[in-house]
Amino acid sequence: MSPDRTSIDEIEERLAHPSFQIDPHPTYHKLRRQAPVYWSEQRGHWLVTSMDLVDHVLGNPADFSSVGFERRRIDGLPDEVAAHAGPVADHFAILQVVSSDPPDHTRIRRAFGSQFLPRNVAPLAGQIRAAAERMLDAADPDRPDIVAEFAEPLPVEVISEIIGVPEDARARIPVVTLDQREFFGSPALKVEHARRFSATLEEWHGLLASWMEDRSRRPADDVLTRAAEMVDAGRISHGEAVTTLLHLVVAGNGTTTALIGSAVYHILRHPDQARLLVDEPDRIANAVEEVLRFEAPLPTDRRIATRTLTLGDQTIAEGDLVMSVLAAANRDPAHFPEPDTFDVTRSFRESQHFAFGRGIHLCLGAPVARLEARVALHTLFDRFGLARIPDGFEPDWHAITTHRGLKTLPIEREGS
Amino acid sequence: MTRIVVTDDCAGTGQCVAVAPDLFELDADGLSTVIAEPDTAERLEAAEKAAGLCPMAAIRLER
Numbered sequence: 001m002s003p004d005r006t007s008i009d010e011i012e013e014r015l016a017h018p019s020f021q022i023d024p025h026p027t028y029h030k031l032r033r034q035a036p037v038y039w040s041e042q043r044g045h046w047l048v049t050s051m052d053l054v055d056h057v058l059g060n061p062a063d064f065s066s067v068g069f070e071r072r073r074i075d076g077l078p079d080e081v082a083a084h085a086g087p088v089a090d091h092f093a094i095l096q097v098v099s100s101d102p103p104d105h106t107r108i109r110r111a112f113g114s115q116f117l118p119r120n121v122a123p124l125a126g127q128i129r130a131a132a133e134r135m136l137d138a139a140d141p142d143r144p145d146i147v148a149e150f151a152e153p154l155p156v157e158v159i160s161e162i163i164g165v166p167e168d169a170r171a172r173i174p175v176v177t178l179d180q181r182e183f184f185g186s187p188a189l190k191v192e193h194a195r196r197f198s199a200t201l202e203e204w205h206g207l208l209a210s211w212m213e214d215r216s217r218r219p220a221d222d223v224l225t226r227a228a229e230m231v232d233a234g235r236i237s238h239g240e241a242v243t244t245l246l247h248l249v250v251a252g253n254g255t256t257t258a259l260i261g262s263a264v265y266h267i268l269r270h271p272d273q274a275r276l277l278v279d280e281p282d283r284i285a286n287a288v289e290e291v292l293r294f295e296a297p298l299p300t301d302r303r304i305a306t307r308t309l310t311l312g313d314q315t316i317a318e319g320d321l322v323m324s325v326l327a328a329a330n331r332d333p334a335h336f337p338e339p340d341t342f343d344v345t346r347s348f349r350e351s352q353h354f355a356f357g358r359g360i361h362l363c364l365g366a367p368v369a370r371l372e373a374r375v376a377l378h379t380l381f382d383r384f385g386l387a388r389i390p391d392g393f394e395p396d397w398h399a400i401t402t403h404r405g406l407k408t409l410p411i412e413r414e415g416s
Numbered sequence: 417m418t419r420i421v422v423t424d425d426c427a428g429t430g431q432c433v434a435v436a437p438d439l440f441e442l443d444a445d446g447l448s449t450v451i452a453e454p455d456t457a458e459r460l461e462a463a464e465k466a467a468g469l470c471p472m473a474a475i476r477l478e479r
Contacts, residue, residue, distance in 0.1 A: 059468060059469055060468075102473065106473045109471055110425055113425070113427040113471070113472050116427065117428055117447075118428050118445075118446035119428070119445050349434065350430045350434045350437070351430045351431060351433070358431075358469070359431065359468070359469040359471070360469065360470070360471045360473075361471065362469075364471075366429070367428075
């Protein structure tokens, strides 16, 4: 079934409306009911909003490729902007784990996959706990901003330890993360964005190459060492190592910041559920899954159709950009009863929600993100007990459709 | 009869358990192990789907 013209006009209007950034779900529900495979004229891509169809897209990499999205973004830039995006084009011309298809994807993923085995990640818990305690101790004692003082610095420190980023370079991590998010998420890209992201990428290529060279001589227990070994063994190219390392650095912090911020926000918004978690902290792991389902930090995952094909009742042309809306799949009432209800006691099967994606491109760092969010909540409850969100707080979400996170989240001690 | 083999490349992502909980589970190390053979058409289909979703391409079906 295809929506009629009136309905299309209404959907396009809703997608462009500021309220969509605050709560996109009424629109996603409407889409899922009326047109689960929907071509958005203003966006220039398909939106897929039912869980079964998202499962199909992400489960069939031969039909829906991960290669070429960045190239298309760069090719679509106005000339005056593109003139400053040379290093960006060079960077994304190199295969990396997130933007490759099998067999290259399998080769690169295998080179890094063992670094993120749950059993290799679990020993980090103590270190994460110590960092979390340190950050809460340093935060405003009366009214800490959970985003700026906790959810932002913690993932930077954790991913830096895992990759091996030295302390004096860690302040550059949020910079490259924001530059990349802006470059791919801003509707109207300006010359300054392209110039800034180009300079940042050149800086990071230099830094990562020099750290890898250092690890070749002095191996350490980090991903940089692994990358250097994989290059020496001829399993991946030097370029693939650098671009994938940078991807891990970028993917490993902004998303986890969003996850921790959303977790604290939604849990404290439901004081009965917060009380339950304070009293029964064993439930925190399940609560993190519910936050992932309810507020996926990366709401969409992009693919490009490799041939003309049928999806649902729509014909998708070869080369069309197809956005799987993970956030919408996670609110599909066919799979989650009362999907708009936040419930930390909801029971989950393994990987039932799609917050980390689905299939071969499933988030490589998922075990780290899960562990970090769990430890963050444990630490916060231990230090603050039952905290609350100040009266009158209005959530301010980043206004980028490819990222879902709070800009700020003040909390207060109970009784203050 | 088709046999499922999980290779050393398994990284414990759990995608197989998600789509074929009758056939796979994660062991104490968090790695996938086969708990049943794909002895019905339905299970064979689930095994093929699990193989296709594995990020490490660590599931092989031997016929």
